[in-house]
Amino acid sequence: MDWDGKAITGTINPGPAAVPLTKAELNHNNWTVHLEGESKGTRYVIDGRIENLGSVRRSIVGTWVQGNQKGDFKITRH
Secondary structure, eight states: OEEOSSOEEOEESOSTTOEEEEEEEEETTTTEEEEEEEETTEEEEEEEEEESTTSTTOEEEEEEEETTEEEEEEEEOO
C-alpha cells in the first residue's frame, strides 16, 4: 500500500495474482481500515484495526472476505 498524502493505493496479494485496490479508507479517529478489490469476478473486502500504532511492529487485525469465504487475519510489520 502507498499513501500520497490524499489517497491510499496498492494491491492485495502483489504478484501474478494481484488484485488492485478499488477502495481504501482509513478512519484516524479509531484507526480502522477498510479495503476493497475485485479480480476475475471475485470481490475482496478487508476490515481491520491498527494495533500498537506507535510500535515499529504494529499490526492490522480484522476480517477478510473473499467471495463467499470469510476469515480472520493479522498482519504484523517486521
